Amino acid sequence: MLLDGSFRRTLLARLLLSVGPSTAAALLVAAPGCGGEPEAAADIRCFEWFEELGACLDRDQALDELRTIYPKCEDYIESVESDATQREGVCCYEVTSRRNSDYCGVPGRPFMLEGHRHTAAPRAAEAGWLARGTASGSGGRQPSLADLTDEERETLADGWLRSALEEHASVASFARFSLDLMAHGAPSSLVEAAHIAALDEVGHARLGFSLASAYRGAPLGPAAFPMPPGLPVAADLVALARAVAEEGCVGETVAALVAAEQRARAEDPAVRAALEVIAEDEARHAELAWLTVAWAIGAGGEPVRRAVAEVFEAAAQSLRRPPLAEAEAPRGRPAALAAHGHLTGADLHALSSAAVAQVVLPCAHSLALWKPVVAAVTRFGYGPTSTSSVLSALECASAPKTPI
Ligand SMILES: [Fe+2]
Ligand SMILES: [Fe+2]
Numbered sequence: 001m002l003l004d005g006s007f008r009r010t011l012l013a014r015l016l017l018s019v020g021p022s023t024a025a026a027l028l029v030a031a032p033g034c035g036g037e038p039e040a041a042a043d044i045r046c047f048e049w050f051e052e053l054g055a056c057l058d059r060d061q062a063l064d065e066l067r068t069i070y071p072k073c074e075d076y077i078e079s080v081e082s083d084a085t086q087r088e089g090v091c092c093y094e095v096t097s098r099r100n101s102d103y104c105g106v107p108g109r110p111f112m113l114e115g116h117r118h119t120a121a122p123r124a125a126e127a128g129w130l131a132r133g134t135a136s137g138s139g140g141r142q143p144s145l146a147d148l149t150d151e152e153r154e155t156l157a158d159g160w161l162r163s164a165l166e167e168h169a170s171v172a173s174f175a176r177f178s179l180d181l182m183a184h185g186a187p188s189s190l191v192e193a194a195h196i197a198a199l200d201e202v203g204h205a206r207l208g209f210s211l212a213s214a215y216r217g218a219p220l221g222p223a224a225f226p227m228p229p230g231l232p233v234a235a236d237l238v239a240l241a242r243a244v245a246e247e248g249c250v251g252e253t254v255a256a257l258v259a260a261e262q263r264a265r266a267e268d269p270a271v272r273a274a275l276e277v278i279a280e281d282e283a284r285h286a287e288l289a290w291l292t293v294a295w296a297i298g299a300g301g302e303p304v305r306r307a308v309a310e311v312f313e314a315a316a317q318s319l320r321r322p323p324l325a326e327a328e329a330p331r332g333r334p335a336a337l338a339a340h341g342h343l344t345g346a347d348l349h350a351l352s353s354a355a356v357a358q359v360v361l362p363c364a365h366s367l368a369l370w371k372p373v374v375a376a377v378t379r380f381g382y383g384p385t386s387t388s389s390v391l392s393a394l395e396c397a398s399a400p401k402t403p404i
Contacts, residue, residue: 007260008358011283015253015290015363044116045077046092048123048223056084056091066095088224090121107352108255109201109247109285111169111176111225118172118226119165126221129168130213131206141270143214143340152332152340157215159342164208167201167278168222173247174198180234180243181292190295193288200281207274211341214270237300238307241293245311248289250360256282257355258348267339275341290363305369312370315356 045066049056057065059080066077082094094116111118145153178194205222212220234240256279263275297305330337330344343351364370 012359043095046090046121048121049091056086109170109173111173119169120222120225123223127219129209129221131210143268143270153215155331156340157212160212167204170201180240183233197285237296241296241304242307244292245308253286254352254355258351262341265338266341271341312364
C-alpha cells in the first residue's frame with residue numbers, strides 16, 4: 001500500500017533537511033539484524049469507577065468491560081493479567097495484547113511508562129475537552145450525520161473517541177518530554193518546540209472528542225489521566241533518545257502519514273479540516289523528534305547512537321508481522337465510514353507499515369542509523385511491489401539535499 005505521494009515526499013524531505021547532511025556524516029552505520037516473532041505487548045487499560053460501587057471488577061469482568069469500552073479493538077486485549085489498581089475514580093489493569101494489533105488506535109505519540117502504554121478512560125457527559133467556538137463545542141464545524149445509519153454513527157463515535165484518548169495521552173507525553181529535555185541540558189529551541197507540541201496535542205484531543213461527541217450525540221471526554229505518583233524523568237540521554245526514537249521518529253512520523261491518508265480519503269468537510277490540522281502538526285512533531293535524536297547523539301555519542309539504531313532495527317522487524325485480521329465485520333458501509341475518517345484495523349496496519357517502510361527507515365538509513373539488508377526486506381512478506389517501494393525510497397533518501 002502506498003501513502004499519499006505528495007505528503008509523503010514532502011515529509012521525507014523535511015525530516016532529512018531538518019537534521020542535515022553534516023549531522024548524518026557524523027554518525028556511524030548500525031549493524032543490522034533481522035528476526036524474531038511477533039511479541040505480546042504489555043499494556044495498562046483503565047475504566048472509570050466510583051467508590052460507591054465498591055471494589056473494582058475482577059479480571060474476567062474487567063476483560064468484558066474493557067472490550068466494551070474499546071469495541072473497535074475487539075481482539076486487541078487478549079487477557080487481563082493483574083488485579084485492579086484503584087485510584088482517583090478509575091480501575092486500572094495490566095493486560096496482554098498482540099503486537100500486530102498496535103494499530104487499532106490512530107498512531108501517535110504514546111505515553112509510555114515501564115513499557116506500558118497509558119491512556120485515560122473515556123467519560124460520558126464530559127464537556128471540558130470539546131473544541132471551543134460554539135455552544136455545542138464543535139469548534140465551528142460539525143460533521144454531517146444525515147447520510148449515516150445509527151450503526152455507522154456508533155462506529156465513528158467509537159473510532160474518534162479512541163483517537164481522542166490517544167491524542168490526550170500525547171499531551172502528557174510531551175509534558176514529560178519537556179522535563180526530560182530540561183533534565184539533560186537540551187537547547188531552548190527543543191524545549192520550546194516540545195511545549196508548543198503539547199499544546200498542539202490539546203487541540204488534537206479537542207478535535208477528536210468533539211467529533212466523537214457529534215457522532216454519539218452527547219458529550220464525550222476523558223476521565224482523569226492515570227498519572228503514576230513520582231513520575232520519573234529519563235535516566236540518561238540513552239533512555240531519552242530511545243524514547244524519542246520510538247515515540248517520535250517512528251510514532252509521530254507514522255501518525256503524520258496516516259492522518260494525511262485519512263484526510264485524502266475523507267469527504268466530510270469537518271473531518272477533513274480536523275485531519276488537515278492533525279497531519280500538519282504531527283509532521284512538525286516528527287521533525288522535532290528527529291532533531292532531538294540528532295542532538296542527543298551529538299551530546300551522548302556512541303551509546304546513544306546504538307540505542308537509537310536498535311529502535312529502527314525493531315521498526316524494520318515490525319514489517320514482518322502479518323496484516324491484522326479483522327475481528328469483526330465493519331459496522332457500517334466502508335465507503336460511508338471512510339468519508340468520515342474511519343480506517344479499519346487492517347487499513348491502519350497496512351498504512352503504518354508503509355509509513356515505516358517508505359519514510360521512517362529511509363530517514364534512518366540516510367542518517368546512517370539503519371542499514372537495510374535486501375534479503376531481509378524480501379522476507380517481510382509484502383511482495384515485490386512493497387519491496388521495490390522500500391528500495392526506491394531508500395535510493396531516493398540517499399541524497400538528502402536533492403528535492404524529492
Ligand atoms: Fe496528535
Ligand atoms: Fe503529535
